[in-house]
Amino acid sequence: MNIPYIPGNTPFSETQRAWLSGFFAGMHSHILQSAGSGTTNNARTINILYGTQTGNSTAVANDAAAVAKAHGLVPIVQSMSEIEFSALSKMQYLLLITSTYGEGEMPDNAQLLWDSASAEDAPSLPELNYAVLALGDSGYDQFCQAGIDWDNRLAALGAQRLYDRVDCDVDFEEPAENWIASVIPLLADGSSASAVVDSSTSASKSLYNRKNPFPAKLQANRLLTAASSSKETRHYEISIAGSGLSYEAGDALCVVPTNCPELVDAILKAIGAKGDEQEPVNGELMPVKEALRTHFEIKQPSKELIAEIAKRSGDQELNGILLSGDKEQLSQYLWGRDTLDLLLQFQHMEFSVAEFLSLLKPLQHRAYSISSSGKAYPDSVHLTVASVRYNSYDRDHKGVCSTYLADIVDENSEVKVFFTPNTSFRVPDDNDLPVIMVGPGTGIAPFRAFLQEREFRQAKGKNWLFFGDRNAATDYIYREELEAKQASGLLTRIDLAFSRDQAEKIYVQDRMREHGAELYAWLEQGGYFFVCGDAYYMAKDVDQALLDIIAKHGNKSIEQATEYVNQLKKTKRYVRDVY
Ligand SMILES: Cc1cc2nc3c(=O)[nH]c(=O)nc-3n(C[C@H](O)[C@H](O)[C@H](O)COP(=O)(O)OP(=O)(O)OC[C@H]3O[C@@H](n4cnc5c(N)ncnc54)[C@H](O)[C@@H]3O)c2cc1C
Ligand SMILES: NC(=O)c1ccc[n+]([C@@H]2O[C@H](COP(=O)([O-])OP(=O)(O)OC[C@H]3O[C@@H](n4cnc5c(N)ncnc54)[C@H](OP(=O)(O)O)[C@@H]3O)[C@@H](O)[C@H]2O)c1
Ligand SMILES: Cc1cc2nc3c(=O)[nH]c(=O)nc-3n(C[C@H](O)[C@H](O)[C@H](O)COP(=O)(O)O)c2cc1C
Missing domain, CATH: 3.40.50.360 (Flavodoxin domain)
Known part of the structure; x- marks a missing residue:
């Protein structure tokens, strides 16, 4: 059908x-x-x-x-x-x-x-x-x-x-x-009362949403990591004053970026376009330069573009990988290569502007876990964002949205934003229950919000944060805030894992295991267990560590520990915000 x-x-x-x-x-x-x-x-x-x-x-x-x-x-x-x-x-x-x-x-x-x-x-x-x-x-x-x-x-x-x-x-x-x-x-089945939603009482709280993002102002853009760090993590504050929008700790803010103007110019040059060619985009004619800046994903090559490049270039390696259907090999081939790298690699290909645009995907927003509490900061939203910057194929590459925030947006420009609520990822209603938060790297974001929320509510429950990053000297972000919260008693425990301060890596899950007996005791007291950050490695390893801790300190078989974890999930006491 x-x-x-x-x-x-x-x-x-x-x-x-x-x-x-x-x-x-x-x-x-x-x-x-x-x-x-x-x-x-x-x-x-x-x-x-x-x-x-x-x-x-x-x-x-x-x-x-x-x-x-x-x-x-x-x-x-x-x-x-x-x-x-x-x-x-x-x-x-x-x-x-x-x-x-x-x-x-x-x-x-x-x-x-x-x-x-x-x-x-x-x-x-x-x-x-x-x-x-x-x-x-x-x-x-x-x-x-x-x-x-x-x-x-x-x-x-x-x-x-x-x-x-x-x-x-x-x-x-x-x-x-x-x-x-x-x-x-x-x-x-014909029993319809009315097919129209009654909007008579549905006074809109806000006109802004995903289809109509709020044009917000960036109030703060501050480097959190030290200038000498091997990474760049920044703190942003975005004003939502006057928008009618509100949010809760645990929600995400989506940012609608525009592309880097230098990358747009380099792509125009690579396809032999001037930039002022008028092309239809969403039913509207616009110069291709503007279209590439605001409407199309020009960093990550689309599957369609890759297939067309393989066809036109006749390149044996790329065609071989595509024919094999080996996804792992393809992702290895593409790792670190963006659209411009492919265009520069196969320079003899010719694309008309219209052909090229037809092979691109629309530019998408990026989500960020909010690092402030909507109760403590009703008029602004804080974000904790790692800027994606790396060098590969003899070029500096920049993540679209993280560097749009870092380099392009200033206090005079608008940044279009909308919220996505995450109703599962919430500070417990019961202010007396313990909360365990595992958030290495940018995973700390929602937990900064959770701590603000617990403080705002004057919640008596214990709070335990596992945080980590590469090096303590350069990457212990929000250190002063966290130490102040420890001193005030809000943050009952903080356990830190700086992975690159010693020869052997130490990760948050190692700290969890070291303090497994106490962690299990907190769970037995009705504690909530939250995880935020990398989905592919960290969250899986933390999941395994949790299971092992429950088995060891709860004297349970793996089946019993699995059932315990499942109960935590069912009762929303084990929730993740991973990406
Ligand atoms: C629910 C949710 C919450 C999130 N919360 C946060 C948050 O709080 N903070 C945060 O920083 N991010 C967060 N993210 C991630 C965020 O949405 C973006 O994915 C991130 O900022 C990168 O986007 P970008 O546009 O800058 O990079 P993109 O233009 O999307 O480029 C990223 C791509 O670049 C490539 N790449 C990256 N690094 C390298 C490298 N070293 N070598 C080669 N290739 C590389 C990879 O292909 C990667 O997929 C969240 C994501 C989700 C879904
Ligand atoms: N799936 C994704 O696309 C994804 C997921 C997370 C982050 N990111 C992006 O990566 C950039 C930086 O992210 P970030 O600051 O959140 O984190 P990050 O830099 O990737 O890592 C933070 C800390 O986690 C450690 N770590 C690495 N593997 C781990 C594991 N298996 N278990 C536990 N800890 C582990 C890292 O150690 P070492 O580096 O020393 O090993 C580092 O100390 C951002 O742009 C972010 O958006 C992307
Ligand atoms: C880390 C991550 C992994 C994803 N994996 C897939 C995937 O394998 N296949 C897919 O079709 N979509 C994937 N998606 C896209 C989501 O399904 C999509 O964004 C969806 O709208 C999310 O809906 P939700 O908010 O209800 O979870 C992924 C998104 C993220 C952030």
């Missing part, structure tokens, strides 16, 4: 969407009307499950619920971490919305449910009617894999697919809205 795309046929306006997002922000489980499975007052109940890491799927789930309600349905919105697999056999109508994380993996809150669903002995679901919406990013090899896996698995378990799965790329809003607009009427 194809999704008809009707321009302008969106289920509700941006204003309504903004209000709804605000309305739903902060809720873990959103039951729009209290209802059990089956029907209430003859209205049909539909379950809406979301799998999410950074909140996009949650927002879509809430949008779907609002439209369902407007159609006279009774939607129950839940995180996948909130239910057992057995609950699916009691459901009749299910909308499942999930993102994909890691390398084709489930987002954290969907993993346990998926483990049950994919088990060999998972019970069949003959009564279930379902539709899947997958969120992802086609820049990743396993595009929308988690949604694909759920769709296939539910079908294999005998559930009826109501509507073909839709896989959404980074600009997910429009396909998601179209999916909602197509699926809900199928469920409404």
Whole structure:
């Protein structure tokens, strides 16, 4: 089944969407009307499950619920971490919305449910009617894999697919809205009360959102690492005064960057363009120089551009890698090479300006975990950003957004921003419970916010931070603040791991293991365990260390320790913000 795309046929306006997002922000489980499975007052109940890491799927789930309600349905919105697999056999109508994380993996809150669903002995679901919406990013090899896996698995378990799965790329809003607009009427079965969301009470808190980012002012740009450090991490303060926007500790701020003007010039030169050639972009004619600066990803080469370069250059090595389908080899080949490197490497290729633009992806925002508490700083947002700078293929390379903030934006320019709430990654409501935070490198960002939040709330619960980076002398960022919080008693413990201060690397997980008995004791006291930073190495190693600590100090078998960790995840006491 194809999704008809009707321009302008969106289920509700941006204003309504903004209000709804605000309305739903902060809720873990959103039951729009209290209802059990089956029907209430003859209205049909539909379950809406979301799998999410950074909140996009949650927002879509809430949008779907609002439209369902407007159609006279009774939607129950839940995180996948909130239910057992057995609950699916009691459901009749299910909308499942999930993102994909890691390398084709489930987002954290969907993993346990998926483990049950994919088990060999998972019970069949003959009564279930379902539709899947997958969120992802086609820049990743396993595009929308988690949604694909759920769709296939539910079908294999005998559930009826109501509507073909839709896989959404980074600009997910429009396909998601179209999916909602197509699926809900199928469920409404003619019992629709009204297909229009009542906006009479939905006064918008803010006009600004992903589609209409707030043009903010950068108030501060400060180097956190020492000038002599091997890395550059900066502290930013961005004013949101007058925007009507608000945020909570744990949320992320998305920054919409523009490209480096020197890189734009170098690319224009490489393709033999002058820059003033007029090209259509999103239905509007503009000079190609402007288009490359503001509309296209010009650093990371798209898959389409790589394939075309391989074709036109006839290069044996690149063609060999593409033909082999070996993704590992391809990522090794591309490591450190950007679009300009490829253009310079194969200079005999000729692209017309229009051809070249057609091979580029739209320039995307970048997310940053907010390092301030919205209660302590209602008018500004703090970020802690590592500037991506490296030299390869005889050129200096710069990360698009981190160096846009570092080098391009100043107090006179606008920086377009919007929030993505992360409703799972939150300071515990109970101010007396202990909090353990593991955040090496820029992973410290949300924990600076958490500490401000605990201070603001005058929370009595203990706080323990594991922080680390390369060298203590140059990379102990926020040192004075942290020491002051230790002195005041807010920060009960801080354990530091500076990896390059000695011959053998020492990482945060080594410090966790050294203090395993106490860490386990904090968990036994009802402690929360948060992790932020690198997803691919650090978060996996920290996960293993946590399991080992629970097994050792809780005298548990690996199975019992795994169950303990699973319980922490289910109760949202073990949550990660990893990237
Ligand atoms: C939810 C979330 C929260 C985040 N929070 C933070 C945060 O608090 N702070 C923070 O700093 N970042 C954070 N990030 C990462 C951030 O979004 C960006 O990915 C990061 O700033 C890099 O973006 P960029 O545009 O500067 O670089 P890009 O232009 O995207 O370039 C990055 C790419 O450059 C290449 N590259 C990088 N280093 C090298 C190297 N040494 N050699 C060769 N190639 C290299 C890699 O291909 C890499 O993917 C977060 C990400 C997510 C998803
Ligand atoms: N997936 C991603 O794309 C991703 C993830 C994280 C960060 N980044 C980017 O990388 C840049 C710098 O990031 P950052 O400052 O957060 O961190 P970072 O510089 O990558 O690392 C911070 C600290 O973590 C240590 N570390 C390395 N491997 C580890 C492991 N397996 N377990 C525990 N600790 C480990 C590092 O040690 P050594 O370096 O000495 O080994 C360093 O001391 C930023 O641009 C950021 O956005 C990208
Ligand atoms: C670290 C990281 C890994 C990701 N891995 C994948 C992937 O393997 N496949 C994919 O299609 N999308 C991947 N994505 C993109 C997300 O699925 C996409 O951004 C989605 O909109 C996030 O939705 P959420 O906020 O509900 O989690 C990844 C994103 C990040 C930050």
